[in-house]
Every structure is written in C-alpha cells, then in structure tokens.
Amino acid sequence: MKKSSGMSQRTSDIILVAITAIVLIIVAYPLYYVLIASVSDPYKVYAGKTFLFPSGFTLDGYKAVFLNDGIVSGFLNSVKYTVIGTVFSVVMLYITAYPMAQKDLPGRKFLSIFFLITMYFGGGLVPTYLVVKQTGLVGSMWSLFLPGGVAVGNMIIVRNYFQNSIPRDLIEASQIDGCSKLRTFFSVVIPLSMPIMAVMVVFSMVAYWNDWFTALIYLGGKGSPLPLVMRNILIKSSATASQAATISGGYAELNKLTELLKFCSMIVAAVPMLIFYPFVQKYFEKGFMAGAVKG
Amino acid sequence: MKRINTRGCAALLGAAVFLSVLSGCSGGLVNNVNDGTVNTDVSQTEFNIMGGMSALSKGYDNHEVLDALQASAGIKINWETMSDSLAEQVNIRITGGQLPDAFMGVGFSNYDLARYGDDGTFLDLTPYLTPDIMPNLCAILEEHPEIRAAITMEDGKIYGLPSGEQMTTAGIGAPMDEAFSIFSVPQYSMINKAWLDELGLEVPTSLDELHDALKAFKDNDMSAKYYGNAPGSTLPMTTGFDQWCWGQNIFYSGFGFTNWPNDVISDIHLTSDGKVEFVCTTDAYRDCITYFHDWYAEGLMDVEMFSQSDSQLIAKCQQGYVGVSTWWYIEELMGEYADDYVFLPPLTGPKGTPYEDTCGVTIRPGTAISSGQLNITNKCQSPINLLKFFDQWYNGETVMQLQYGPIGVFFTGQDDKGMWLSITEDEAREKYNKSAGELRNGYEVFGPKLILAEYYNEVFYMEDRAIERLNDLDQFWMPYVKDTTFYPVDCVFTGMEMETIDWHKPDFEAAVREQEGLWLQKGGPTDEEWEEYKTFLSEKCGMDDLIQVYQDAYDRYSTAE
Known part of the structure; x- marks a missing residue:
C-alpha cells in the first residue's frame, strides 16, 4: 500500500480487526446467551437478569434431557439419516446437474422447465403422503430420502457451477488426452467441483439433521431422529405443566423445567453441527482453479 | 434447506386441513350406515381404536382398568394412541380411507362431526341408545335431558358418546340447580x-x-x-x-x-x-x-x-x-x-x-358436553359389541378410575359415607416414588368420560386445589356477579x-x-x-x-x- 493512500498498514489492520471483532460478537453472543440460559433459572432469564454469566446455576434441564431413554437412540438415528441422506442427496444432485449442464443434452429446455415447476408447486401433505404410502415406503427410512431426494434449487446452483466455473478448455483438454465422458466426469469434473460439493454437503446435512416433520409423518413413531425425540421431551414436559396447572396447581414450578428444556435442547441439537462444520469449511477456501488454464 | 418437500410445514399443514375439508370420506362404506336402523351383527370381537392420550400416559396396553372393562364386555381392543400431532394423523387416516373402528379422545368439533356424519364416515348412534345396548348411558340421559340435547345434532342424529366434566360449586355444597362452573370467573x-x-x-x-x-x-x-x-x-x-x-x-x-x-x-x-x-x-x-x-x-x-x-x-x-x-x-x-x-x-x-x-x-360459560371424544366409524362391523364396552364408562366408579387411576393404586379405600379416598402425596412418594399427580397422569385415559356434578357428592372427592378455587369463587368472586345469565355453551x-x-x-x-x-x-x-x-x-x-x-x-x- 502506498503511503499517499493516507492510512498505514497498521491502522487499517486495527480497523479491520475491530470490525471483524464486532461482527463476531454480534454473531456469537446469541449462541453464548442460549448456552448460559440453559444452565440458569429461566424466570431470572425472562426477567432480564442474565447478561454475561448464568443466573442461578442449575443442570436440571440437561439432566431431564439425558435421563431420557430415547436420546441416545435418537442421536444414532439422526447420524444414520444424516449420513445416508447426505450421500444420497449429493449423488443425486451430481448425476442430475451434470447432464443438465451439457449444452448438447436433448430436451434440455424441457427438462429445465420440468424441474422448475416442482419448485413452485408441491402436492401438499395428504397427496404426498398417499404417494409415499402406496409405494410402500411408510415406516421405512427411505421415506425420508426418496421423496424430495433432488433439491431442485441446489441442483440449479450445481449446474451453474459446472457451466460457469469449470473451464470448457479443461474438459476439452482431457478429451484430447483420450478421456471418455465418464472418465472426464470422475477425474476432472468431480475433483474440480470440491467447493460446490462441500456447500451441498453442508446444505443437505443441516437439512437432514434438523428435519423432524418428515420423520413424524412417515416413520410412525419408530426410529425417531434426535429433533423428534427432543420435541417429545419438550411436549411431555409442557403437558405436565399444563395439566397440573388446570386444577392442581404447581404450574409455575413445572413450567420452569419446560422453559429450561427449550434452551437445553437447542444446545444439544446444535453442538454436533457446530463441531462438524469446521471440517467441511476448509473446502470453501481453496482455490482449485489456480494455474489450471494458461492465458 | 431447500428440499422441496419440507418447505413450509405450516403451509403444508394448512393444505392438509383444506384438502381434508375437500375430500371428505373416501373408501367404500362397509355398513349401510345412518338409515336409522340397528346393525345387529355381533361377530366382530376385536377392534382397532385410534386416538389421543396424555403425553405422560404409560399407554393403554396392559392398563388395569381398560383391560378389566374389555374382559367384561368380551372384546379385545388394539390401541393406536398418540400424544402429539394427533390432528394431522387423524386427518391423514380419514382422507386416506384407512379408518379404525372408532376414534377415541380426538375431540372432534361439532363442525367436524356434522361433516363426517353427513358423508357416512361416522355412525349415527341414535338407534343404539336403548336400555338393551347401553343401560348406563340411557339412565343418565333419562335423568339429564340437557346432555342428550347437547350431543344431538340439528338433524336429530347423534354421532358420538357424551363427555364432559361438571366441576361446579355443587361439589362444595351449592344446590345443584344454582351451581356454577369452576370456570365462571377465570381471572x-x-x-x-x-x-x-x-x-x-x-x-x-x-x-x-x-x-x-x-x-x-x-x-x-x-x-x-x-x-x-x-x-x-x-x-x-x-x-x-x-x-x-x-x-x-x-x-x-x-x-x-x-x-x-x-x-x-x-x-x-x-x-x-x-x-x-x-x-x-x-x-x-x-x-x-x-x-x-x-x-x-x-x-x-x-x-x-x-x-x-x-x-x-x-x-x-x-x-x-x-x-x-x-x-x-x-x-x-x-x-x-x-x-x-x-x-x-x-x-x-x-x-x-x-x-x-x-x-x-x-359469567363465563363452563365447558361444553362434547360428543367428539368417541366416534364409531363405518369400518366397524359390530357396533353393538363396542358400545357395550363403552356403556360401562357411564358409571361413577369406573369413570373415576379412568380419570385418576385404578382402585388399589390411586384410590386407597372408602370412608364411612362410601366416598373413595385418593392416595395422599406422602403415600404416593413412599409407595411409587412419584407425586400423586404423576401417578394419575400415567393412568388417565382420554375418551368419553362423563363426570357428573353429583359424583363429587356420591362417589369421590374433588381435588383439594379445585375445592380451594371453588370456595374462592363462591365466597369472594360470585357476590360481585349481579346478573348470572350467560350464553349457554351447549347450544346446538x-x-x-x-x-x-x-x-x-x-x-x-x-x-x-x-x-x-x-x-x-x-x-x-x-x-x-x-x-x-x-x-x-x-x-x-x-x-x-x-x-x-x-x-x-x-x-x-x-x-x-
């Protein structure tokens, strides 16, 4: 940087660090707040007494969560659904998006519109359920993946990436070197598209990890994933509170646990994702294209 | 994130409700229903019942009270009960034509009842309400014509069995015809x-x-x-x-x-x-x-x-x-x-x-007598058998056990007036390591429970907190009520x-x-x-x-x- 620009390297560093620090605080504080709220007295939290430190330390919420029998199996189920679902979705995305990115694909325009329509119009819950039921998927894990396995929005992103970010020249070069179409796909396109694959993995992973509604509708109470188990713990707790409240009193005390559970389940459900995210993150930064094409 | 089938659960739910309104009943009718005659078939002895239960319930299989009632009616019931998302599941089943023999504890509104009654999904129970088939319920309806009026649809048909809890000041000694609901002054x-x-x-x-x-x-x-x-x-x-x-x-x-x-x-x-x-x-x-x-x-x-x-x-x-x-x-x-x-x-x-x-x-109206807690569908081949089972519910001692818990567990004995005494907090802790409330929640059954005001004087005592609140209502708040007219919640x-x-x-x-x-x-x-x-x-x-x-x-x- 030239001196004439009026700001030394050092000053601009300080300003940049300060800005990032502020952004960091804005993003991290709500997470931190949920964390300390999960071990605080919820009525003190609601009365606005909690700011930097927990008020009235308690582990009752976590105790209620972890003493539940379903939590371990729920966690394992969620891991299973997330892994299988993510692999399935990403594979489906790739084998749909790659052909769609080829300009010489017959009926390309028709297929684009065909996919696009499903983004705007859905069948609705009951018709979708009937289709799933008649294909015999109800109660099976595959009911979570097969309907909606290709997320059209994501497919368009991947297709555009193939079209715009993978240089035509590279594909041609590989073909001149004697690659078949399949070989090109596996040896050139897939390695070059790692960044977008990482994005798609994160998208699908988060979606499968958080999804409880599909499981609720199709699995019929067997093999519930973690969010559904959490939801049941919460419902159970609030049912205790409201039933007791109607006639027999004790609402305030029971309701406390319900409020506490809300924070605890957020933490328990979010932590695995927070741990996993950094491992995928490194793919976002790498510039794969550096030096691949000359001129 | 962008998976198309999960976008906007709320919208889907809305759509589900809307669609279920549109499509009504599909699936063929098994019985020739709702023509005012009794289906005399008594061959079916195993029934499927779908419905709601408390999130804290331990389930209805191996439930002492329900098992005894099934045995004495000579039928077997397969329960399919759930504590949450009941409405969606019920809608899916009705729309998909996969009906159980009866719905229990769903809480259909009168609007739903009229709709599902008209299209033949629910059975008209009017011809079955005879002393032969339902002696207990008929005796109650005889004595309380207002309950019959409340469950009768405008076209004169009855699509469900009555339920309701008449927790009123009658339970603390007010005369029956001047009693007020516990909900009269809520704040x-x-x-x-x-x-x-x-x-x-x-x-x-x-x-x-x-x-x-x-x-x-x-x-x-x-x-x-x-x-x-x-x-x-x-x-x-x-x-x-x-x-x-x-x-x-x-x-x-x-x-x-x-x-x-x-x-x-x-x-x-x-x-x-x-x-x-x-x-x-x-x-x-x-x-x-x-x-x-x-x-x-x-x-x-x-x-x-x-x-x-x-x-x-x-x-x-x-x-x-x-x-x-x-x-x-x-x-x-x-x-x-x-x-x-x-x-x-x-x-x-x-x-x-x-x-x-x-x-x-x-004054605020109390809770209504509802007929949306037990509804028999057109799938049921022998309604008489099922109704005989439910007729046993219309008895003070039975309904008390369905509401709170079995005699021998929640109710420990009778006092000299013949009133059942419930377990105390200490006894519950000592014997079951639970509070009395938790014990009750494990046993409570959702369904056509009709708890009449007189039961609190003849069969069992009201809970202490309810009595406390009724006393407050009766002595502190009611004197401020000058005009006791209110819109009757049982209007049809x-x-x-x-x-x-x-x-x-x-x-x-x-x-x-x-x-x-x-x-x-x-x-x-x-x-x-x-x-x-x-x-x-x-x-x-x-x-x-x-x-x-x-x-x-x-x-x-x-x-x-």
Whole structure:
C-alpha cells in the first residue's frame, strides 16, 4: 500500500480487526446467551437478569434431557439419516446437474422447465403422503430420502457451477488426452467441483439433521431422529405443566423445567453441527482453479 | 434447506386441513350406515381404536382398568394412541380411507362431526341408545335431558358418546340447580398489600383508587424501595391481553362487563331478557377502552402486556417487580412474595361518570358436553359389541378410575359415607416414588368420560386445589356477579349456522382483539373511528350474521327448555 493512500498498514489492520471483532460478537453472543440460559433459572432469564454469566446455576434441564431413554437412540438415528441422506442427496444432485449442464443434452429446455415447476408447486401433505404410502415406503427410512431426494434449487446452483466455473478448455483438454465422458466426469469434473460439493454437503446435512416433520409423518413413531425425540421431551414436559396447572396447581414450578428444556435442547441439537462444520469449511477456501488454464 | 418437500410445514399443514375439508370420506362404506336402523351383527370381537392420550400416559396396553372393562364386555381392543400431532394423523387416516373402528379422545368439533356424519364416515348412534345396548348411558340421559340435547345434532342424529366434566360449586355444597362452573370467573386479580401498607393506602374498591395506588407504586418505585430490586424496575400492573386466567378483562368490571375469552365466541353477551349482543360494540366498551388508555399512557400498565407469555409474566412477578396482576392462585404467580399479596376485588367505575357505582362481572360459560371424544366409524362391523364396552364408562366408579387411576393404586379405600379416598402425596412418594399427580397422569385415559356434578357428592372427592378455587369463587368472586345469565355453551347449531360461524368467527375475533389493543396503546376511538370500526365488523367480519346465528340457536335452546 502506498503511503499517499493516507492510512498505514497498521491502522487499517486495527480497523479491520475491530470490525471483524464486532461482527463476531454480534454473531456469537446469541449462541453464548442460549448456552448460559440453559444452565440458569429461566424466570431470572425472562426477567432480564442474565447478561454475561448464568443466573442461578442449575443442570436440571440437561439432566431431564439425558435421563431420557430415547436420546441416545435418537442421536444414532439422526447420524444414520444424516449420513445416508447426505450421500444420497449429493449423488443425486451430481448425476442430475451434470447432464443438465451439457449444452448438447436433448430436451434440455424441457427438462429445465420440468424441474422448475416442482419448485413452485408441491402436492401438499395428504397427496404426498398417499404417494409415499402406496409405494410402500411408510415406516421405512427411505421415506425420508426418496421423496424430495433432488433439491431442485441446489441442483440449479450445481449446474451453474459446472457451466460457469469449470473451464470448457479443461474438459476439452482431457478429451484430447483420450478421456471418455465418464472418465472426464470422475477425474476432472468431480475433483474440480470440491467447493460446490462441500456447500451441498453442508446444505443437505443441516437439512437432514434438523428435519423432524418428515420423520413424524412417515416413520410412525419408530426410529425417531434426535429433533423428534427432543420435541417429545419438550411436549411431555409442557403437558405436565399444563395439566397440573388446570386444577392442581404447581404450574409455575413445572413450567420452569419446560422453559429450561427449550434452551437445553437447542444446545444439544446444535453442538454436533457446530463441531462438524469446521471440517467441511476448509473446502470453501481453496482455490482449485489456480494455474489450471494458461492465458 | 431447500428440499422441496419440507418447505413450509405450516403451509403444508394448512393444505392438509383444506384438502381434508375437500375430500371428505373416501373408501367404500362397509355398513349401510345412518338409515336409522340397528346393525345387529355381533361377530366382530376385536377392534382397532385410534386416538389421543396424555403425553405422560404409560399407554393403554396392559392398563388395569381398560383391560378389566374389555374382559367384561368380551372384546379385545388394539390401541393406536398418540400424544402429539394427533390432528394431522387423524386427518391423514380419514382422507386416506384407512379408518379404525372408532376414534377415541380426538375431540372432534361439532363442525367436524356434522361433516363426517353427513358423508357416512361416522355412525349415527341414535338407534343404539336403548336400555338393551347401553343401560348406563340411557339412565343418565333419562335423568339429564340437557346432555342428550347437547350431543344431538340439528338433524336429530347423534354421532358420538357424551363427555364432559361438571366441576361446579355443587361439589362444595351449592344446590345443584344454582351451581356454577369452576370456570365462571377465570381471572382472580391480586394486589401487593405490603406496598399499600407501606404507602398508607387501603385496598382499592374503585378504579379511581386503584389508579392512585398504581401511581403511588410507580412514583415511589416500590420494587426498588421495598424489595431492593434495581431502580426503575417497578411494574405497577402487568397482565396478559385477553388471556385465559391472566388477562386484563377483570378490570373492565368497572364499566359493567368482563369480556372473558370463552369457548363460544369472544365478547358475546346474553342480556337477562335473552338478547344476544357483542359487548365490543357497546358504548360502555368504548368508554372503558378510552379510560384504560390513560393508564397505559401514564405507564401504569406494562407495555409488554400485549406480547408477553405466561412464563414472562411469572418471571416478572417472582422477582417482586409487580404491584397488580391476575392468576388463579396467588402463591403460584408470586412465588416467595406471595404472602404480601391479597385478592383485589372487582372495582367500581370512575367517579363523575355514569359508571360511578357500576361493578359488573359477567359469567363465563363452563365447558361444553362434547360428543367428539368417541366416534364409531363405518369400518366397524359390530357396533353393538363396542358400545357395550363403552356403556360401562357411564358409571361413577369406573369413570373415576379412568380419570385418576385404578382402585388399589390411586384410590386407597372408602370412608364411612362410601366416598373413595385418593392416595395422599406422602403415600404416593413412599409407595411409587412419584407425586400423586404423576401417578394419575400415567393412568388417565382420554375418551368419553362423563363426570357428573353429583359424583363429587356420591362417589369421590374433588381435588383439594379445585375445592380451594371453588370456595374462592363462591365466597369472594360470585357476590360481585349481579346478573348470572350467560350464553349457554351447549347450544346446538344447524349446518348452515356452523358454516357461518366457521367462516366469520376467526376474522371477527381477530379484528376485535387487534383494534382493542391498538386503542389501548394509541388512544381511544374518535367518533369517526368508532363508526368505521362498527361498519367494518358488520360488513367485513359478518357481525350481524353472527348475532343472528347465535340468537336463533339460543331461541331454539330456550324454547326447548
């Protein structure tokens, strides 16, 4: 940087660090707040007494969560659904998006519109359920993946990436070197598209990890994933509170646990994702294209 | 994230409800239903029943009481029960034509019942209500024609068995025909007596006095001064807005009405000469809202009253920030500060206005007798067998065990009057390592339980807290009720009337509520706004149609009586 620009390297560093620090605080504080709220007295939290430190330390919420029998199996189920679902979705995305990115694909325009329509119009819950039921998927894990396995929005992103970010020249070069179409796909396109694959993995992973509604509708109470188990713990707790409240009193005390559970389940459900995210993150930064094409 | 089939669960749910309205019953009819004859087939002895249960229930398989009832009726029931998302699952099953033999504990509305009855999904039970098939229920219906009237649809058919809990002041000794529901006055207002004493004030008896007390609470920052909380933390008065037991509505009594949220429709009022009106278009209502805006503007009412949840209200009260609030019990809301509070009676209107001596608490209707808790579908081949099973439910001792728990577990013995005694808190802890409430929750069955007021005098005692509340109601609050007329919650509507209600009620209630909140915050209506509001309710929210419908239904109800 030239001196004439009026700001030394050092000053601009300080300003940049300060800005990032502020952004960091804005993003991290709500997470931190949920964390300390999960071990605080919820009525003190609601009365606005909690700011930097927990008020009235308690582990009752976590105790209620972890003493539940379903939590371990729920966690394992969620891991299973997330892994299988993510692999399935990403594979489906790739084998749909790659052909769609080829300009010489017959009926390309028709297929684009065909996919696009499903983004705007859905069948609705009951018709979708009937289709799933008649294909015999109800109660099976595959009911979570097969309907909606290709997320059209994501497919368009991947297709555009193939079209715009993978240089035509590279594909041609590989073909001149004697690659078949399949070989090109596996040896050139897939390695070059790692960044977008990482994005798609994160998208699908988060979606499968958080999804409880599909499981609720199709699995019929067997093999519930973690969010559904959490939801049941919460419902159970609030049912205790409201039933007791109607006639027999004790609402305030029971309701406390319900409020506490809300924070605890957020933490328990979010932590695995927070741990996993950094491992995928490194793919976002790498510039794969550096030096691949000359001129 | 973008998976198409999970986008907008809410939208899908909406769609589901809408579609189930459109498609009604599919799947062929097994029986020739609803032609007024009895299906005499008794070959089926195994039934599938789908329905709701408490989230805390241990399930209905191996349930002592239900097993005994099945054995004595000679049938076997396969239970498919769930505690959440019941409505979606039921809709899916009905629309998909995969019906169980009966639905239990679903709580269908009269609108649903009429619809599913008309299309033949639900069986008309009228021909089956004979002393041969249902001796217990028939005896009850004989003695209580009002229960029969409440479950009979406008076309004279009955699509479900009755259920309801008549928890009334009869249970604490009031005469049966003058008994009031435990829900008659839902909001018990309370005031911090310690603060009043500190300031040398009496417990207010009029809105003017309450206003001065609240002003004094605020000016002296009593929360900081008396309880040592942070300066400025005093909330002179905080409640919810149109909430069940924690709303602001009790304070409107100074203007001669209390527009409780209720099971019929918001703001409905029946005058003593049998005329239906909505209080939200009366001049008293207008004056009331105008008056309370001043309180709001002076900072006496909590700015969060329109948005807070009950947890937030409890949180504030338990910190000692609050001067005046509403709830059923003082201890529950105020926690460790409870001893400082006393009930604040309903107040008279402001001086120098026509409301000076007015103090009118309106009664809220109790809970309705419902017929949406047990409905037999057209899949059922031998309704007689199933109905014989359910007839056993219409007996004090049986229904008591279905509500609380088996004799031998929840009920420990009988006293010399033959009344069943329930397990005490200590015994429950010692024997089952649970509170009595948890024990009860494990056994409770959702279904057609009809708990008549007389059972509390003949079969078992009401819970202590319920008795406490009924005593408060009877002795403290009811004396302020001058006119005990209220719109009967058991009125029966015709199909057309139900359409009208279903169409207009949500809009009407939302519009009134929103406008009331706005006026309280921004200042009462000008003449022009008031006229506009009334026109809006009439033209856009179907108020005139609603009045007509409720009036017609009431007229039929009262002539039938």
